[in-house]
Amino acid sequence: xxxxxxxxxxxxxxxxxxxxxxxxxxxxxxxxxxxxxxxxxxxxxxxxxxxxxxxxxxxxxxxxxxxxxxxxxxxxxxxxxxxxxxxxxxxxxxxxxxxxxxxxxxxxxxxxxxxxxxxxxxxxxxxxxxxxxxxxxxxxxxxxxxxxxxxxxxxxxxxxxxxxxxxxxxxxxxxxxxxxxxxxxxxxxxx
Amino acid sequence: xxxxxxxxxxxxxxxxxxxxxxxxxxxxxxxxxxxxxxxxxxxxxxxxxxxxxxxxxxxxxxxxxxxxxxxxxxxxxxxxxxxxxxxxxxxxxxxxxxxxxxxxxxxxxxxxxxxxxxxxxxxxxxxxxxxxxxxxxxxxxxxxxxxxxxxxxxxxxxxxxxxxxxxxxxxxxxxxxxxxxxxxxxxxxxx
DNA sequence: CTGGAGCTGTGACAATAATCACAATCCATG
DNA sequence: CATGGATTGTGATTATTGTCACAGCTCCAG
Numbered sequence: 001x002x003x004x005x006x007x008x009x010x011x012x013x014x015x016x017x018x019x020x021x022x023x024x025x026x027x028x029x030x031x032x033x034x035x036x037x038x039x040x041x042x043x044x045x046x047x048x049x050x051x052x053x054x055x056x057x058x059x060x061x062x063x064x065x066x067x068x069x070x071x072x073x074x075x076x077x078x079x080x081x082x083x084x085x086x087x088x089x090x091x092x093x094x095x096x097x098x099x100x101x102x103x104x105x106x107x108x109x110x111x112x113x114x115x116x117x118x119x120x121x122x123x124x125x126x127x128x129x130x131x132x133x134x135x136x137x138x139x140x141x142x143x144x145x146x147x148x149x150x151x152x153x154x155x156x157x158x159x160x161x162x163x164x165x166x167x168x169x170x171x172x173x174x175x176x177x178x179x180x181x182x183x184x185x186x187x188x189x190x191x
Numbered sequence: 192x193x194x195x196x197x198x199x200x201x202x203x204x205x206x207x208x209x210x211x212x213x214x215x216x217x218x219x220x221x222x223x224x225x226x227x228x229x230x231x232x233x234x235x236x237x238x239x240x241x242x243x244x245x246x247x248x249x250x251x252x253x254x255x256x257x258x259x260x261x262x263x264x265x266x267x268x269x270x271x272x273x274x275x276x277x278x279x280x281x282x283x284x285x286x287x288x289x290x291x292x293x294x295x296x297x298x299x300x301x302x303x304x305x306x307x308x309x310x311x312x313x314x315x316x317x318x319x320x321x322x323x324x325x326x327x328x329x330x331x332x333x334x335x336x337x338x339x340x341x342x343x344x345x346x347x348x349x350x351x352x353x354x355x356x357x358x359x360x361x362x363x364x365x366x367x368x369x370x371x372x373x374x375x376x377x378x379x380x381x382x
Numbered sequence: 383c384t385g386g387a388g389c390t391g392t393g394a395c396a397a398t399a400a401t402c403a404c405a406a407t408c409c410a411t412g
Numbered sequence: 413c414a415t416g417g418a419t420t421g422t423g424a425t426t427a428t429t430g431t432c433a434c435a436g437c438t439c440c441a442g
Contacts (some may be wrong), residue, residue: 064337071336084326127318134325135275141332145262145368146255149429169390177336182429184391340399360420373399375421 006105009052009077014128021121028115028122029105034098041096047085048109050129053078056102057166060094061174070175072137073099073167083130099167140175149178153186197296200243200268205319212312219306219313220296225289232287238276240299241320244269247293248357251285252365261366263328264290264358274321290358331366340369344377 006029007022029052034040036056041047043063051058053074060072060080071094074080085092086109098104112122143152153176156163163172173183197220198213220243225231227247232238234254242249244265251263251271262285265271276283277300289295303313334343344367347354354363364374 062337069337083322084329087322087326127322131274131278131318131321131325134322134329135278138275138325138328138332141329141335144332144335146253146260170388179430180390181392181431185429188391359418361418370400371420372401372422376399379421 004077006052006054009079010125012077013079013125013132017125017128018121021125024115024118024121025107025125028111028118029107030111032104032106034102034104036098036101039095039097040104041082041085041092041094043093043095044091046089047082047092049086050079050081050107050126051096052105052107053080054103054105056098056100056104058096058102058104059099059171060096062094068174070171072140073163073175075162075166078136079129079133081133083133087130099171144177149176149182150186152176153183195268197243197245200270201316203268204270204316204323208316208319209312212316215306215309215312216298216316219302219309220298221302223295223297225293225295227289227292230286230288231295232273232276232283232285234284234286235282237280238273238283239301240277240297241270241272241317242287243296243298244271245294245296247289247291247295249287249293249295250290250362251287253285259365261362263331264354264366266353266357269327270320270324272324274324278321290362335368340367340373341377343367344374 006026010022010025011017031054034056040051040058041049051074053076055076057076058072058074058080059070060074060082061068061070063069072080080096082092082094082096084090085094107126109126112119115122143155147155156172156176163175167175169183169187170180173180176183178186197217201213201216202208222245225247231242231249232240242265244267246267248267249263249265249271250261251265251273252259252261254260263271271287273283273285273287275281276285298317300317303310306313334346338346347363347367354366358366360374360378361371364371367374369377
């Protein structure tokens with residue numbers, strides 16, 4: 001048996017997406033492969049795409065004085081983009097790249113108008129998707145606002161253990177807002 | 192002369208809102224007054240409203256072990272709500288209350304269907320508004336992810352000086368993720 | 383199989399922020 | 413305009429995290 005299909009992932013975005021819109025949205029997407037380290041969205045360019053990860057994962061990071069601060073990891077079945085850039089047509093301050101060799105469904109907004117008869121459904125889906133992505137991101141933001149570094153790690157351990165299995169300690173450290181040394185020590189002392 | 196009208200504030204949410212939709216949206220809103228300290232959204236209840244501040248300000252906070260952590264201040268001309276609660280019909284983990292005596296335009300989703308002929312426009316506006324609110328909130332989140340406490344204060348000083356004029360040091364401290372003593376010391380040492 | 387690049391763990395020390403205590407100041411109200 | 417509660421400033425101390433240095437480990441590529 002195969003895993004979940006692109007249609008299933010689209011449905012998970014909102015239970016209010018009409019079933020008859022799914023084929024239109026699937027037809028809009030393009031499947032592409034990216035080698036580990038390949039940049040999908042480059043700092044300084046305007047983002048025009050959503051990404052749905054089918055295999056591997058995508059890493060979103062901010063360049064602070066030459067050091068990378070990870071803001072997001074997107075795994076199989078999840079969507080990502082840079083909404084600030086996409087919505088405001090602003091140059092991206094973030095980079096999105098493949099963290100492993102990846103297969104990704106690309107939803108390109110510039111290809112949207114070339115699909116007459118689908119536009120209204122696509123626009124509606126895009127708005128729902130945008131809110132969905134932001135609400136997921138808010139959870140990560142709240143780690144910083146409400147918890148201490150140790151509490152953040154325990155939260156991930158409990159609610160997102162996939163991260164611990166697939167992301168290296170150094171990469172995870174910047175995602176949690178601590179140095180790799182501190183994260184190593186947090187991880188060391190059990191409970 | 193009066194200040195800006197509710198219609199002007201609605202237009203600022205997105206420049207793609209059709210001018211002819213504005214009157215429908217204005218008619219949907221209800222003006223209400225709240226005394227300082229009055230709770231508009233109570234922890235544990237499902238949020239069904241958007242708020243547009245006309246006068247005064249609203250404060251959104253999270254209750255962590257009995258202590259309030261401020262997550263948002265909404266001033267004149269800006270919108271707020273709890274999108275996680277509103278979108279998912281989940282009990283709110285946050286409280287929204289009047290930080291000063293306030294006059295607020297309330298957009299109640301349950302009153303929406305009672306306005307036949309406006310529903311499509313309202314739904315469209317609500318989606319745009321939701322994204323707008325999240326993108327504004329993201330800026331605050333990035334303060335925590337990318338900057339040190341001192342950098343956060345300098346950022347607010349430069350980009351949001353209204354906060355420094357209208358919010359007490361103790362309230363601002365939790366918004367910046369430091370103790371009031373630390374914020375006092377940051378403020379003390381000039382440049 | 384082995385050398386080396388890139389992780390990770392850990393000790394010593396420095397820097398930063400929290401905590402605790404209390405004095406000074408602000409300011410609303412009688 | 414006096415006064416008491418709330419807010420802010422500041423010192424002393426503790427706790428936490430960052431920085432630096434280096435050793436050990438892992439795991440490919442040759």
